[in-house]
Amino acid sequence: MNACDIVIIGGGPAGLAAAESAFKAGVTDIMILERDSRLGGILNQCIHNGFGLHTFREELTGPEYASRYERKIRELGIPYSTETMVTDLGTDESGDKLITCMNRQRGMYRIKARALILAMGCRERPRGAVNTPGYRGAGVFSAGTAQLYVNIHGYMPGKTVVIVGSGDIGLIMARRMTLEGAKVRMVVEIMDHSGGLKRNIIQCLNDFGIPLKLSHTVTEIRGKDRVEGVVVASVDERRRPIPGTEEYVECDTVLYSVGLIPENELTRKLGAGIDDKTGGPVVKADLELSIPGVFACGNVLHVHDIVDHVSEESAHAGENAAAYIRDGRVPEGAGGYVDSEEKNVYRPGENEDRLTCIMCPNGCELTAVKDDDGKVKVSGNRCPKGVRYATEELTAPRRIVTTTVKLEGGGIEALPVKTDRTIPKDKISDVIKELTGVSVTVPVSTGDVIIHDIAGTGADIIAGTDITADTDID
Amino acid sequence: MYDVAVIGGGVVGCTVARFLSKYELKICLLERGTDICEGTSKANSGIIHGGYDAAGGSLKAKLNVRGSRMMEELSLKLSFAYKRNGSLVICRSGQDAGMLQTLYERGVTNGVSGLRIIDKDEIRSMEPNINAAVEKALYVPTGAIADPFMMTVAMAENAAVNGVEFMLRSEVIDIERDDTEYVITTGSGEIRARYVINAAGVYADRIHSMVSRTPVSIRAVKGEYCLFDKEAGGLVSHTLFQLPSEKGKGILVTPTVHGNLMAGPTAITVDDKEGVDTTAAGLKEVLDTAAMSVIGMPSGKVITSFAGLRAKEAGGDFIIAFAADSDNFMDIAGIDSPGLSAAPAIGEYVAELLGRRMDLKEKSGFVEEREAIPSIADASDAERQALIESDPAFANVICRCELVTEAEILEAIRRPVGARTVDAVKRRVRAGMGRCQGGFCSPKVVDILARELGVKPTEILKAGEGSEILKGRNKERPCDTE
Numbered sequence: 001m002n003a004c005d006i007v008i009i010g011g012g013p014a015g016l017a018a019a020e021s022a023f024k025a026g027v028t029d030i031m032i033l034e035r036d037s038r039l040g041g042i043l044n045q046c047i048h049n050g051f052g053l054h055t056f057r058e059e060l061t062g063p064e065y066a067s068r069y070e071r072k073i074r075e076l077g078i079p080y081s082t083e084t085m086v087t088d089l090g091t092d093e094s095g096d097k098l099i100t101c102m103n104r105q106r107g108m109y110r111i112k113a114r115a116l117i118l119a120m121g122c123r124e125r126p127r128g129a130v131n132t133p134g135y136r137g138a139g140v141f142s143a144g145t146a147q148l149y150v151n152i153h154g155y156m157p158g159k160t161v162v163i164v165g166s167g168d169i170g171l172i173m174a175r176r177m178t179l180e181g182a183k184v185r186m187v188v189e190i191m192d193h194s195g196g197l198k199r200n201i202i203q204c205l206n207d208f209g210i211p212l213k214l215s216h217t218v219t220e221i222r223g224k225d226r227v228e229g230v231v232v233a234s235v236d237e238r239r240r241p242i243p244g245t246e247e248y249v250e251c252d253t254v255l256y257s258v259g260l261i262p263e264n265e266l267t268r269k270l271g272a273g274i275d276d277k278t279g280g281p282v283v284k285a286d287l288e289l290s291i292p293g294v295f296a297c298g299n300v301l302h303v304h305d306i307v308d309h310v311s312e313e314s315a316h317a318g319e320n321a322a323a324y325i326r327d328g329r330v331p332e333g334a335g336g337y338v339d340s341e342e343k344n345v346y347r348p349g350e351n352e353d354r355l356t357c358i359m360c361p362n363g364c365e366l367t368a369v370k371d372d373d374g375k376v377k378v379s380g381n382r383c384p385k386g387v388r389y390a391t392e393e394l395t396a397p398r399r400i401v402t403t404t405v406k407l408e409g410g411g412i413e414a415l416p417v418k419t420d421r422t423i424p425k426d427k428i429s430d431v432i433k434e435l436t437g438v439s440v441t442v443p444v445s446t447g448d449v450i451i452h453d454i455a456g457t458g459a460d461i462i463a464g465t466d467i468t469a470d471t472d473i474d
Numbered sequence: 475m476y477d478v479a480v481i482g483g484g485v486v487g488c489t490v491a492r493f494l495s496k497y498e499l500k501i502c503l504l505e506r507g508t509d510i511c512e513g514t515s516k517a518n519s520g521i522i523h524g525g526y527d528a529a530g531g532s533l534k535a536k537l538n539v540r541g542s543r544m545m546e547e548l549s550l551k552l553s554f555a556y557k558r559n560g561s562l563v564i565c566r567s568g569q570d571a572g573m574l575q576t577l578y579e580r581g582v583t584n585g586v587s588g589l590r591i592i593d594k595d596e597i598r599s600m601e602p603n604i605n606a607a608v609e610k611a612l613y614v615p616t617g618a619i620a621d622p623f624m625m626t627v628a629m630a631e632n633a634a635v636n637g638v639e640f641m642l643r644s645e646v647i648d649i650e651r652d653d654t655e656y657v658i659t660t661g662s663g664e665i666r667a668r669y670v671i672n673a674a675g676v677y678a679d680r681i682h683s684m685v686s687r688t689p690v691s692i693r694a695v696k697g698e699y700c701l702f703d704k705e706a707g708g709l710v711s712h713t714l715f716q717l718p719s720e721k722g723k724g725i726l727v728t729p730t731v732h733g734n735l736m737a738g739p740t741a742i743t744v745d746d747k748e749g750v751d752t753t754a755a756g757l758k759e760v761l762d763t764a765a766m767s768v769i770g771m772p773s774g775k776v777i778t779s780f781a782g783l784r785a786k787e788a789g790g791d792f793i794i795a796f797a798a799d800s801d802n803f804m805d806i807a808g809i810d811s812p813g814l815s816a817a818p819a820i821g822e823y824v825a826e827l828l829g830r831r832m833d834l835k836e837k838s839g840f841v842e843e844r845e846a847i848p849s850i851a852d853a854s855d856a857e858r859q860a861l862i863e864s865d866p867a868f869a870n871v872i873c874r875c876e877l878v879t880e881a882e883i884l885e886a887i888r889r890p891v892g893a894r895t896v897d898a899v900k901r902r903v904r905a906g907m908g909r910c911q912g913g914f915c916s917p918k919v920v921d922i923l924a925r926e927l928g929v930k931p932t933e934i935l936k937a938g939e940g941s942e943i944l945k946g947r948n949k950e951r952p953c954d955t956e
């Protein structure tokens with residue numbers, strides 16, 4: 001049986017950050033196990049920007065954020081094994097952890113590890129979780145599945161879309177579907193406020209005129225073979241549909257963005273307790289489970305809205321695991337758990353004049369109002385960039401555009417691309433128009449210029465990831 | 475020219491085809507769907523009833539008890555999941571305990587073995603989560619659960635191996651008598667057969683009226699269900715029935731053979747025979763009533779809900795007989811519950827009826843058994859190792875919730891009567907049946923199907939015609955920014 005000091009299950013941002021910090025803390029005998037064909041986890045399909053403000057002090061797309069960590073892992077020479085599924089976990093008498101894995105090359109095999117870091121991420125709650133009545137034809141997807149189809153496969157799961165749930169993934173998908181040619185009829189949210197970031201309400205819905213229906217829900221899905229429409233109704237304060245408020249909305253697709261659940265089937269096999277509230281394992285402040293030497297971090301522990309927090313938490317998990325290897329225990333008072341902080345969610349009528357500055361990682365909460373003669377008054381900024389940002393946002397907003405172009409010759413059919421700088425908001429459709437029909441042939445590297453000076457904006461369209469002829473997505 | 479044409483690829487049609495494939499007959503099965511098992515057979519409770527419920531002396535009672543006795547052996551021969559978990563018909567305080575006695579006596583008359591009326595303590599020891607209001611129960615040790623999808627698929631595959639020709643996407647539109655044979659017009663062509671067997675489920679009346687003037691009238695009675703995560707699968711171990719009423723056997727709570735928990739069905743007569751939609755009222759009734767059987771029903775752990783249509787014939791009993799006014803045309807109509815339980819006995823009975831009209835010769839070389847598609851999920855580590863050595867695609871996990879690999883999906887596609895749609899794959903190997911309901915695996919299943927069938931991903935269907943999963947490539951339409 002193979003043995004190593006630390007095994008990490010999951011090669012997403014959590015697993016990679018944990019590996020890096022454990023290595024830097026002096027434990028080099030590490031193995032990362034990832035079932036997908038590449039590292040990066042769910043970030044590979046999150047091609048929009050907005051990642052990394054805390055960690056890297058710049059705004060990256062998901063694949064860019066992931067590739068920074070992958071590069072570190074490669075530079076440090078930390079071993080990893082992709083297309084390797086962990087199927088079972090246990091412990092032996094000496095307290096070592098037994099990890100059962102499966103892959104093509106080696107079949108079934110076991111690794112014995114002194115410490116184990118769980119970084120398996122989360123999955124989406126499907127339609128069934130909210131139990132929407134109606135038919136079960138094609139056209140009902142969870143938002144992440146649609147994200148995978150559009151961003152990686154290059155296929156549209158629908159043309160006329162209603163989105164259920166206004167969490168960030170739902171909002172992001174409203175914009176993605178629109179940019180790829182779908183009509184998003186509305187985003188329906190059962191609460192009286194959106195759980196998504198206010199910034200996403202502005203940039204994903206308002207920019208494209210997509211209505212957000214707060215205190216509404218979908219009460220029925222129609223269409224036996226393929227979705228034909230949904231019934232939308234207002235809900236009362238107990239979230240029950242109000243009879244008489246029903247409205248029929250034609251659409252061919254319903255996307256569900258109704259929450260994430262930590263993926264803890266393996267954790268259960270260890271006999272570890274699961275916290276009912278978070279859905280993750282019960283851990284101490286230092287991220288250790290009740291089983292000594294087993295740690296959890298990232299979305300398998302609790303759902304984080306921002307990947308930077310995942311990286312931060314996971315780096316602590318790596319350090320604590322390294323301490324466990326070194327000293328047989330985690331030092332007294334070690335921490336690591338990163339709470340999901342209050343984020344700037346959208347409530348109508350509340351904080352309408354508030355903006356979160358995205359010019360630097362300070363992320364200042366600005367108050368900005370435009371007076372009658374168009375002058376913008378800003379407060380709450382800690383540096384002058386805040387004034388510039390707020391003035392621009394209120395008078396002539398600019399955006400980074402992230403989308404895809406057709407990719408030929410690889411296992412993947414869509415290449416994520418973005419503008420290398422912001423462009424005026426009202427140029428978005430011109431940019432998309434110019435990208436229509438554009439196709440690129442593999443290999444492509446991150447940063448390759450696909451189109452110079454797109455739509456006369458001065459911005460270049462650049463590739464958002466590395467793809468060669470044999471990059472595989474399975 | 476066929477000796478026998480079976481219309482309908484539900485559990486009944488497929489089982490009949492399988493039982494007739496023992497004989498020297500040229501048989502075809504016509505199914506309008508893109509797969510077998512797209513009708514009622516895919517949406518039911520999956521219970522193999524003991525047989526206490528049907529009226530004494532009825533065909534239903536006789537075939538239910540016989541079918542239930544045949545089931546275990548068949549499940550082993552044909553490799554579909556079956557488990558004798560036992561059923562309890564429960565009676566709460568204030569309800570008529572005399573009903574249990576009636577059911578008991580009816581069961582004894584029908585020949586059901588091992589029936590006992592048990593009291594509170596014994597019930598609690600069998601089912602610790604039983605609602606405290608439950609006072610008595612009828613214990614039916616022969617009650618069992620089975621996988622209705624795989625039972626149907628197994629019958630079909632085995633029938634195909636024994637020479638039955640399956641014609642999918644072949645809706646029967648008309649049947650004409652031409653001297654000694656029938657001419658059957660389908661959406662995809664014409665077929666001639668000496669005998670026609672009508673196993674068209676809720677549409678058996680429509681098929682019947684194509685050749686006969688005698689009345690057969692089938693109404694659809696909808697039953698809605700909630701299916702729960704496997705985490706909740708251990709809440710009960712027996713199938714728990716409410717006391718039956720004039721509406722039927724009532725809402726049950728049961729484990730499934732795959733370890734999920736299931737509750738349902740409701741019973742509402744509907745006009746639309748395609749009406750398999752669930753309703754807010756129906757799902758509420760399911761959850762509310764289930765809570766009267768079991769404490770701690772985990773309503774937050776529902777992973778999907780669905781509905782099926784019972785084919786209720788006006789007379790109440792199964793109709794399995796040659797039509798009085800049309801030679802050699804046999805109806806198998808009104809096969810509502812317990813049609814699944816009775817299916818093997820129906821197959822046997824149909825062969826017997828046919829044998830009275832024609833000389834049935836057993837064929838040599840009948841293949842009696844069918845092997846299951848190997849399942850990584852069910853295999854031990856050593857078996858997994860052997861499977862991966864035989865084909866590395868057994869290491870490529872496609873559905874992570876149910877642990878289904880590429881090799882299993884390929885086999886589901888390549889077998890006789892193979893899967894052509896995403897739902898057909900799901901029924902055969904459970905990819906997409908789990909807690910994420912295909913969120914992660916359906917794109918991969920679409921890719922595998924497209925590759926294997928040599929078509930574009932945009933042509934892959936979820937189930938029926940018009941159920942394309944994808945609507946085109948990115949940026950085929952202009953971006954509408956307003």
Ligand SMILES: Cc1cc2nc3c(=O)[nH]c(=O)nc-3n(C[C@H](O)[C@H](O)[C@H](O)COP(=O)(O)OP(=O)(O)OC[C@H]3O[C@@H](n4cnc5c(N)ncnc54)[C@H](O)[C@@H]3O)c2cc1C
Nearest residue numbers: 010012013014034035041042086120121144298299306307
């Ligand atoms: C659909 C979706 C969209 C999201 N969009 C955003 C967004 O726009 N912005 C944002 O900040 N956050 C987003 N998130 C949240 C995002 O998941 C986290 O920010 C971050 O990616 C979590 O990192 P992680 O490493 O914990 O999990 P993941 O990125 O999910 O990585 C977990 C890894 O573990 C692997 N794994 C799991 N089980 C096993 C096993 N048994 N054997 C081997 N490997 C295994 C998985 O394949 C995966 O690669 C999104 C999440 C989802 C599900």
Ligand SMILES: Cc1cc2nc3c(=O)[nH]c(=O)nc-3n(C[C@H](O)[C@H](O)[C@H](O)COP(=O)(O)OP(=O)(O)OC[C@H]3O[C@@H](n4cnc5c(N)ncnc54)[C@H](O)[C@@H]3O)c2cc1C
Nearest residue numbers: 482484486506513514515519521646675697812813814815
């Ligand atoms: C809610 C509910 C719960 C049930 N629970 C149980 C249970 O626990 N135990 C049990 O034993 N039984 C149960 N049953 C009954 C059982 O499911 C049915 O008796 C059985 O599935 C009927 O099978 P079938 O082949 O007759 O019908 P179906 O499965 O409906 O098959 C009929 C087929 O005919 C095809 N067809 C129709 N018209 C045409 C045409 N014109 N041309 C070609 N093909 C056509 C259809 O597409 C369909 O595939 C339940 C039923 C329901 C609805």
